[in-house]
Amino acid sequence: MSVAVTKSSETTNQVVKLHPDVIDTTEEEVQKAVERAREEFNVWSALSFKERARHLAKVRKLLAESADDIVDVIVSDTGKVPTEALVNEVVVTVELMRWYGANGEKALAPTKVNPGILMAHKSGEIRYEPYGVVGIISPWNYPLTLSMGPIVAALFAGNTVVVKPSEVTPHVGIAVGELFKKVANEVGAHHNLVQVITGPGKVGDTLVRSGVDKVAFTGSVKTGQAVMKAAAETLTPVVLELGGKDPMVVLADADIERAARGAVWGAFTNSGQTCMAVERVYVEKEIYQPFLDKVVEITSKLKQGSGDGFDLGAMTWKRQKDIVRAHLDDAISKGAVVAAGGNDLIVGGRESIEPTVLVNVNHSMAIMTEETFGPVLPIMEVANEKEALELANDSIYGLNSSVWGKDPQALERVASGLQAGNVCINDTMVSYALSALPFGGVKYSGIGRTHGVEGLRSMTQTKSIARDRFGLKSEMQWMPLPSWLGKGAKLLLKLRK
Incomplete structure (x- = not known):
């Protein structure tokens, strides 16, 4: 009962x-x-x-x-x-x-x-x-x-x-x-x-x-x-x-505004509670500061609340909010700096966290290696494409990822090198909305599609069906084995090698 x-x-x-x-x-x-x-x-x-x-x-x-x-x-x-x-x-x-x-x-x-x-x-x-x-x-x-x-x-x-x-x-x-x-x-x-x-x-x-x-x-x-x-x-x-710990790689020739807006949406939609959310960003040093400035500018204008007219709502339950807070506190204790947000708040009766941008981050921090699943966007400056790709792949996860830039060859190199089931180029998370694309992960991010x-x-x-076409009385490999079969097989190997 x-x-x-x-x-x-x-x-x-x-x-x-x-x-x-x-x-x-x-x-x-x-x-x-x-x-x-x-x-x-x-x-x-x-x-x-x-x-x-x-x-x-x-x-x-x-x-x-x-x-x-x-x-x-x-x-x-x-x-x-x-x-x-x-x-x-x-x-x-x-x-x-x-x-x-x-x-x-x-x-x-x-x-x-x-x-x-x-x-x-x-x-x-x-x-x-x-x-x-x-x-x-x-x-x-x-x-x-x-x-x-x-x-x-x-x-x-x-x-x-x-x-x-x-x-x-x-x-x-x-x-x-x-x-x-x-x-x-x-x-x-x-x-x-x-x-x-x-x-x-x-x-x-x-x-x-x-x-x-x-x-x-x-x-x-x-x-x-x-x-x-x-x-x-x-x-x-x-x-x-x-799960996922989905990386975003921003190359030096990226469209800064588009990449920044993509990062904000990819990190904060559904208050970051998305398996394919942007959970960490690696930006080439040439555009790190203008990219960061644009991300902070956009984030500061977001409206968080309950009901219509807001950009994002609450976190769904307290247990997840506590995980996010623990990741934030760990990062800050190891030298990370909050560039925007970072405060706890109540949204529609639920404990939540503001959309948060984090800098001075590294892979000693849980927020860069473990799935956070909340409204936090850690941004890390890198020297070049090679370092970005190495850090992006430094994870047990491999669900979603993205790369941003203009050079087709560079975009292809990074997309091919990312260890993920899904890669978006100059976009993020959109692969799930393309119904014709299979969706799934590699490594600890899952099995199947x-x-x-x-x-x-x-x-x-899957069932395999093999069917005879001509209805012969016998096949050459059936018993009793013909005396010529061995020699014929060797001749065949010479012809087919």
Whole structure:
């Protein structure tokens, strides 16, 4: 039986009234959800791609039409400003769904392969088949787009889904489930296509161990490692989108104003609580001071608050704010200087930190090596491109990155040299909004890809089909082995070496 829960505000200790569906889902109920999803899979996977796309187009339309309501839920759960929620969550999700609907059929169609000269009497084909039930564990920082991204990829590919949203932002997860419920009620089918389970981390652990056929997790490295360890017990495949310490390299010939504005947006949107945020900047010495001056000028004009009319909102929860404060205090104790911001404040009842620019930083400081995940922009002067690239790659992470400049050859050198799954040139974070581009990290930033053809195919199992073309009575390598086979093979090697 489920137990209803309440949540205490971490800043005011007031009890927050939760939606009645926000419960600590029991192990038994998780298992039942997976069983229902498996029954639904038998129906959903039998549909053609076009049939699945028509159903999901109804979900997309409902999401777009319900944007105001969805935004209200996101703002309530996260503390971000409404415009951010609308643009970075709702719009991005709608566009991703539209891209999958337009391109998914071709991406998942059987692919013919060239058998080569020696196997010309055969034909080969690659097929992409759904796994079955996909378990998804989504984070709190972008609770709509980072749950809907893997959900819709799984569904377009023919899977069904059980999703566990973050316990920090459960109402957005409930709202996601309601979208699919409403469309199911409208068409009278597919009621168990997407099921939402809620609760603390142990519910996610139960989901991973519940017999799902694939797991998609977005969150911290530590939790991602725990997910992978649990999934390994049953060899359940995983997609992990984990943390980042994303570098920005500013070359001497960069457009200073554009680079500065990009740095400010990349560092402070969603109060810095973005896995692909600009977390550290390396600027060639020739333009370090004018770049810094422009960044400080722009930052000083930002408006932080709750509701419309602000550039950024609150930090979502106190635990993350405390991590950011610890990173700031560590850096300052080691000689870093606050060039802008740096103060704690309350935004919409949540403990937050001002947009902060930090200088005199180095890699002895946690703020330059560990994921900060808050509104802090550390800027470091470097001698040249080589030093910038070395420092940018001096990290266990490799999610997003950017390089800014005018010389095409220099931009290409740095982009090729950055150890990251994503590189933006004269821009930042935009790679995630390009639905056709696969998104994911290297090193400790994750395994696998979301978005694009690669993201869609990651929700499928690859099946290879080899077919005989001519129906001969025997093959030359079949038994009994012909006496000439050995000599023929040696002659072949001479010809093909």
